[in-house]
Amino acid sequence: MILVVALLAVLGLAAAAPLLSRRMGRNTGYLLAAGFVAVGGLLATAAPTVLDGGTVTASWAWMPSLQVSFALRLDGLAGLFCLIVLGVGVMVMAYSARYVGDGERTGVVYGLLTLFAGAMLGLVLAADVVVLYVFWELTTVCSFFLIGTAGQVAVRPGRRALLITAAGGLALLIAVVMLSVVVGTTDLATILAEREEVLASPLAWPIGALIATAAFSKSAQLPLHFWLPGAMVAMTPVSAYLHAATMVKAGIYLLMRTTPLFAGQPAWSALLLTVGLASAVAGAFMALREHDLKAILAQSTVSQLGLLIAVIGVGTPVALAAAMLHTFAHALFKATLFMLVGIIDKETGSRDIRELSGLRRVMPVTATVTGLAALSMAGVPPLLGFVSKEYLFQGLLEADFAPWAGPVAGALGVTASALTFAYGMRIVYGAFGGPVRQPDLYEPSAAFLAPVVLPAAAGLALGPGIDLLNPVVTRAAADVVYAGAVPEFSFWHGLSPEVLMSAVTIAVGVTLFLARDRVDRALQRLRLPDSAAIFDRTHDAVLAVGSAVGRPDRAPTLAAHLARPVIGLVVLGVVGSAAVGGLPSRLPTDQPLDWPVLALLALAVAGTVRTRSALAALGLVGIVGLVVAVWFLLAGAADVALTLLLVEVLTAVVAVLVLRRLPLRFGRARGPRTALTAGLAVAAGAAAAAATLALTGRRGLSETGAWFLESAEPETGGTNVVNTILVDFRGMDTLGEAVVLGAAAIGLLVLLGSEPPTRVAGRAPAGPGRPEQTDGGLVLQVAGRVLIPGMAALSAYLLWRGHDEPGGGFIAALVGGIAVGLHQVANGFPRLPRLLRPEPLVGAGLLLALGTGSAAALRGEAFLAPFDVPLLGAVGIGSALLFDLGVYLLVLALLVTAFDRLGAVTTASPPSGDVRSSVPAAPSGPAQAPVTDDRPDGPGVTAGDLPTRRAAP
Numbered sequence: 001m002i003l004v005v006a007l008l009a010v011l012g013l014a015a016a017a018p019l020l021s022r023r024m025g026r027n028t029g030y031l032l033a034a035g036f037v038a039v040g041g042l043l044a045t046a047a048p049t050v051l052d053g054g055t056v057t058a059s060w061a062w063m064p065s066l067q068v069s070f071a072l073r074l075d076g077l078a079g080l081f082c083l084i085v086l087g088v089g090v091m092v093m094a095y096s097a098r099y100v101g102d103g104e105r106t107g108v109v110y111g112l113l114t115l116f117a118g119a120m121l122g123l124v125l126a127a128d129v130v131v132l133y134v135f136w137e138l139t140t141v142c143s144f145f146l147i148g149t150a151g152q153v154a155v156r157p158g159r160r161a162l163l164i165t166a167a168g169g170l171a172l173l174i175a176v177v178m179l180s181v182v183v184g185t186t187d188l189a190t191i192l193a194e195r196e197e198v199l200a201s202p203l204a205w206p207i208g209a210l211i212a213t214a215a216f217s218k219s220a221q222l223p224l225h226f227w228l229p230g231a232m233v234a235m236t237p238v239s240a241y242l243h244a245a246t247m248v249k250a251g252i253y254l255l256m257r258t259t260p261l262f263a264g265q266p267a268w269s270a271l272l273l274t275v276g277l278a279s280a281v282a283g284a285f286m287a288l289r290e291h292d293l294k295a296i297l298a299q300s301t302v303s304q305l306g307l308l309i310a311v312i313g314v315g316t317p318v319a320l321a322a323a324m325l326h327t328f329a330h331a332l333f334k335a336t337l338f339m340l341v342g343i344i345d346k347e348t349g350s351r352d353i354r355e356l357s358g359l360r361r362v363m364p365v366t367a368t369v370t371g372l373a374a375l376s377m378a379g380v381p382p383l384l385g386f387v388s389k390e391y392l393f394q395g396l397l398e399a400d401f402a403p404w405a406g407p408v409a410g411a412l413g414v415t416a417s418a419l420t421f422a423y424g425m426r427i428v429y430g431a432f433g434g435p436v437r438q439p440d441l442y443e444p445s446a447a448f449l450a451p452v453v454l455p456a457a458a459g460l461a462l463g464p465g466i467d468l469l470n471p472v473v474t475r476a477a478a479d480v481v482y483a484g485a486v487p488e489f490s491f492w493h494g495l496s497p498e499v500l501m502s503a504v505t506i507a508v509g510v511t512l513f514l515a516r517d518r519v520d521r522a523l524q525r526l527r528l529p530d531s532a533a534i535f536d537r538t539h540d541a542v543l544a545v546g547s548a549v550g551r552p553d554r555a556p557t558l559a560a561h562l563a564r565p566v567i568g569l570v571v572l573g574v575v576g577s578a579a580v581g582g583l584p585s586r587l588p589t590d591q592p593l594d595w596p597v598l599a600l601l602a603l604a605v606a607g608t609v610r611t612r613s614a615l616a617a618l619g620l621v622g623i624v625g626l627v628v629a630v631w632f633l634l635a636g637a638a639d640v641a642l643t644l645l646l647v648e649v650l651t652a653v654v655a656v657l658v659l660r661r662l663p664l665r666f667g668r669a670r671g672p673r674t675a676l677t678a679g680l681a682v683a684a685g686a687a688a689a690a691a692t693l694a695l696t697g698r699r700g701l702s703e704t705g706a707w708f709l710e711s712a713e714p715e716t717g718g719t720n721v722v723n724t725i726l727v728d729f730r731g732m733d734t735l736g737e738a739v740v741l742g743a744a745a746i747g748l749l750v751l752l753g754s755e756p757p758t759r760v761a762g763r764a765p766a767g768p769g770r771p772e773q774t775d776g777g778l779v780l781q782v783a784g785r786v787l788i789p790g791m792a793a794l795s796a797y798l799l800w801r802g803h804d805e806p807g808g809g810f811i812a813a814l815v816g817g818i819a820v821g822l823h824q825v826a827n828g829f830p831r832l833p834r835l836l837r838p839e840p841l842v843g844a845g846l847l848l849a850l851g852t853g854s855a856a857a858l859r860g861e862a863f864l865a866p867f868d869v870p871l872l873g874a875v876g877i878g879s880a881l882l883f884d885l886g887v888y889l890l891v892l893a894l895l896v897t898a899f900d901r902l903g904a905v906t907t908a909s910p911p912s913g914d915v916r917s918s919v920p921a922a923p924s925g926p927a928q929a930p931v932t933d934d935r936p937d938g939p940g941v942t943a944g945d946l947p948t949r950r951a952a953p
Contacts (some may be wrong), residue, residue: 002046003058003072006039007122014114021107028110029097033090036117040086043074050079051471053478057127064862068186073127076475080324081124081253083472084331088245088455089117095339095451096237098444099346109149113241116142120246124253129176129186136172136214136250140165143231143247150233157230160535164227165247168217172254175210178203192260195482199265208262211254212271219251219305221279226531229298236342239294243301244335252305252327255312256320256480263315263482269401272313277412279306284419288426288512289523293341293351296423297334300377303416304330310409311395317484319395321477325489326388328473329376332455333385336373337427339452340366343444344431353430360432362441365449367432369456376459378424378509379417379502384462386502387491389417393498414501414508421509426516464491559677566684573687577694597631609678612666614659622652638806639722646814650895653821657902716866717878718803726808727880727887731864735849735883738890742842745890745897749838752901780826791819799888803880809887816888817895824899832900841893849886852879 013035021028046056059071074082092113100106119138126132140162147158180186182201183194191198198204215221220228228248232239242248255272262268283303290296308326311319343366344359345351360367372383379389396409443449462469466489477486512519552560601624608620625648632641701709708721708729718724726734795816802808820836834840853864856879861867867879 001058002042002056003074003125006042007072007118007125009035009039009042010114010118010121014111014118017111017114018107021110025102026097026100026106028106029093029095029100032110032114033093033097036086036090036093040083040090043079043082043086046074047079050074050076051475053475059127061862062128062131066186068130069128070131071127071187072122072125072131073189074125075479076472076477077253077256077324077479078124080328080472080476081249082121084245084249084328085117085120085124088241088331088335089113091335091339091451091455092237092241092245095240095342095448098448099237099342100235105149109146109235109238112142112146112149113237116146116241116246120250123250127188129179129188129191132188133169133173133176136218136254137166137169139218139247139250140169143242146238146242147231147234149235149238154233156532156536157227157233159539160227160532161231163539164217164224164535168214168224168251171210171217172214175207175214178207178210182207188257192258195261198261205267208265208268209271211258212268212275215251215255215309216275217251218254219248219309220302221251221275221306221309222282223531225279225283225302226535228302229295230532232294232298236294236338236345239298240335240338240342243297243338244331248301248305249327249331252308252312252323255309256323259312259315259320259480260482263320263480266401269313269315269399269405273310273399273401273405273409276306276308276310276313277409277416279303280310280416281306281412281419284416284423285523286528287423288419288519289526290423291352291354291430293344293353293427293431294338296427297337297341300420300423301334303420304334304377307392307413307416310413311392314395314399314409315482316395316398317477317481317486318391319398320481321474321486321489322388322391322395324473324476325469326385326392328469329384329388329459332459333373333376336369336452336455336459337377340370340373343448343452347441347444348438353426356431356437357434358432358436359438359441361436362439363432363443365443365453367428369449369453370432371428372456372460374424374428376456376463378421379505380421382460382463382491384459384466387463387466387489389505390493390498390502391489393417393501394496397497410497410501414505417501417505418508418512421505422512422516422519425509425513429513429516466491559673563680566680570680570683570687573684573690577687577690591634593634594631597627597634600627609681612668614662614664614666617666618652618655618659622648625651639720639808639811642806642811643814646811646818649818650814650821653818653825654898654902656825657899716803716880718880720802720804720806720808722806723802723808723884724880726810727803727883728864728866731853731883734887735853735864738845738849738887741894742845742890745838745842745894748894748897748901777826780822784822784826788819788823791815791822795819799884800881802884803878809884810891813888813891813895816892817899820892820896821899829900832896836896838893838897838900841889841896845886845889845893847886848889849883852883852886855879 013032017028017032020031024031049056056074057072059069062068062070093110096110096113100109116139119135119142122135123132123139126135143165144158144162147154147161176186179191179198182198182203183191185191198207217224220226228243231242234242280303283299283301283306287296287299287303290299304326308323308330311323311326314320341351344356347363348356348359350356376383376385379386393410393413396413397406399405399409470488474486474488552564555561604620604623604627608617608624611617611620625644629641629644629648632638632644708725712721712724713719716724716728718728795812797812798807798815799809799812800807802812820832824830824832856865856867857863859865859867864879864883869877869879869882
């Protein structure tokens with residue numbers, strides 16, 4: 001229970017953060033930091049078990065039919081990342097308390113940051129690959145919204161981050177499915193234990209490639225690196241947390257966690273080493289070209305993560321242990337540096353090193369802390385970064401997937417590290433060296449500096465005191481090492497090749513720094529491809545292609561909408577007929593009544609084609625539907641027939657509402673166009689008929705159908721097999737469809753307005769060519785008073801009996817919708833009573849449907865599993881009826897919305913006969929006041945920077 005309580009506590013803090021910020025303002029950060037400390041303390045109670053080689057687990061059945069559990073597991077690797085997530089989270093939250101303002105966005109930022117921490121915590125604790133994937137995607141969503149808090153400037157960067165990392169998430173999802181197919185389970189520990197089975201599968205290397213792709217996208221590796229620098233438009237606490245502990249570290253965690261499956265395989269090692277070292281060198285090179293402090297650190301993250309991925313690819317015990325240690329060291333110095341850049345920006349108003357100078361004289365503490373963090377990043381003794389870099393070099397030299405792989409990897413590692421030393425010194429000297437330009441500056445408050453000083457001091461102390469980290473880091477490495485013993489770290493382990501490599505690194509780095517002016521001029525002359533711009537142009541081109549493809553669907557004529565699907569149906573019919581091997585020798589019917597039905601259908605279709613009257617065409621189409629309903633009834637499909645009959649009635653009512661604004665008669669089409677349309681219609685009909693002939697009667701009752709017929713009553717207590725499938729066996733499908741209907745109802749309210757325009761009782765504007773219309777008149781009003789109570793009773797009866805006889809929530813809702821439609825048409829579309837408003841219907845329907853499923857889950861059964869309702873089961877009320885009632889309300893909500901909104905639009909009387917007057921015109925007042933972006937580390941955005949819209953004429 002410790003793991004569940006810890007995860008729920010962080011998610012609870014995320015939910016409470018916006019509310020807390022209303023009372024505490026920006027000081028909410030301190031409370032959240034204390035909450036993170038408490039959660040860390042709770043997890044620390046499991047530390048003795050984990051450090052002794054054990055694990056702490058928790059598991060609940062989630063999707064039993066798929067054998068998926070909501071399972072959590074705390075081992076050494078998860079413990080190391082929990083320490084990073086919560087430890088850095090404490091510092092970022094405490095820092096945010098003095099960084100952010102007391103504006104309206106403060107609660108949102110705190111809530112998203114805390115949810116970010118919860119998502120990352122869930123990811124590293126996940127013991128099921130499906131749960132891991134869910135939290136993986138949650139980190140993507142959180143990062144997107146956090147980047148978006150920067151306002152208008154974050155539109156393109158946020159989109160890049162979302163698309164690239166979501167694409168990586170799709171790759172991970174495919175890998176998860178493949179792994180579960182190969183191993184037969186989604187349990188992570190079982191999958192990792194079946195190394196030989198996974199490697200023997202033909203899916204092994206696609207799985208490895210997909211996992212690597214997901215990690216590269218999340219950790220911003222070449223060629224997907226460019227989203228990370230763009231994400232720097234977010235405020236500094238977001239950047240610090242994203243780079244040091246959350247988003248980008250998720251890819252590193254994924255590779256570490258899956259290393260037992262692929263370690264030692266040449267293809268895996270080659271892929272990770274190639275991409276990792278290329279990213280390390282390229283990221284460091286690009287960092288050296290930057291002048292913005294945050295941009296330098298962003299490119300630095302690409303480089304540092306590249307080194308981590310490279311040593312993970314080596315896969316030896318030393319390399320993997322070095323990756324663990326450097327992950328921890330990177331979290332300390334990168335969080336420190338980002339937060340220090342925020343302080344510098346807030347104090348000086350700039351992050352450009354060309355505008356900063358001499359800050360060491362007015363901000364000596366800030367200068368000292370920045371120097372410590374930069375030296376740790378550069379790998380200078382005695383800081384922790386020096387120890388981790390030494391072991392990184394040692395791990396790279398062990399690469400053996402190809403001849404000379406080790407020396408080449410070591411040389412590239414030295415190159416990246418020398419560039420790191422150079423841009424680390426560029427940060428320190430650029431901000432703090434040189435003459436003082438702003439002598440009136442002073443140190444920020446102790447509360448602002450404390451969260452920055454602590455990780456920098458830890459990096460200084462843990463270098464010589466590396467023995468303090470050995471138990472945690474070596475235990476984490478032991479969880480991923482496939483074969484061999486994990487070494488312990490030491491601050492100094494004698495003269496060795498890596499010591500020489502460090503000396504070369506520092507020497508080259510110092511040389512680059514001393515020649516910084518010439519190096520900078522040479523780097524600025526280089527014209528490198530702008531990956532972000534290339535991505536944006538590609539994205540825009542894809543949208544342009546999509547717009548061109550969808551242009552016919554936006555055309556005002558029906559022909560443009562129907563041409564492609566009809567042609568597609570014809571092509572599909574031809575291909576399908578060829579694929580099934582011809583048509584049967586006789587028609588699949590032996591019912592004498594089928595022929596009269598077919599004759600009636602032919603007459604109705606012919607009349608529909610020939611008539612030019614809109615009302616006659618509507619009536620004839622309705623007759624076609626009614627005849628088909630009779631045909632279904634003759635075939636024994638009573639539920640389908642009843643549903644079709646009701647749908648036809650509703651379609652006629654809705655069509656009448658639309659026809660009130662249209663001419664009474666159709667226009668006359670030209671001869672060639674009529675011939676083409678007729679040809680397409682005949683071809684589509686022939687294709688549909690051929691498909692029916694080809695597929696009907698080719699097999700008897702399927703095994704699945706027989707199982708449903710045999711199991712419906714014993715399993716669910718219902719004898720209507722159709723309804724039991726909908727509400728019991730396939731309840732999740734029905735829930736999804738019902739939710740879509742509820743969403744459609746809300747969408748209609750949004751599109752057509754939640755409040756009706758002014759209505760003119762009993763009168764609607766006339767359409768072209770028709771006299772002015774009135775309400776339904778006396779006959780319909782009297783009929784409504786007589787029929788509506790009976791229709792309501794019939795609706796309730798059909799809902800009640802649906803589990804055993806033809807009926808159910810959907811059919812009952814259609815009857816109820818017809819009653820509402822009759823009332824509206826007969827009475828001139830008055831405003832609906834409060835209980836029949838769409839909003840409460842959708843809300844009640846969702847609560848009933850989801851509550852029924854949740855109640856089954858709380859009973860320890862599958863979601864939506866059938867059960868008798870306590871106290872009501874004696875009168876025949878089970879969970880299926882309650883779920884069906886939820887479906888009923890959602891379907892009714894859509895019908896009520898359609899009648900109410902369409903009726904309101906058609907009965908509103910626009911001034912001067914202008915049908916557009918129900919749409920409010922844009923105000924024509926003075927320009928709005930500037931809306932400024934109060935981010936302390938981003939440019940302001942005013943209303944003048946945003947596109948404007950002219951008022952409608």
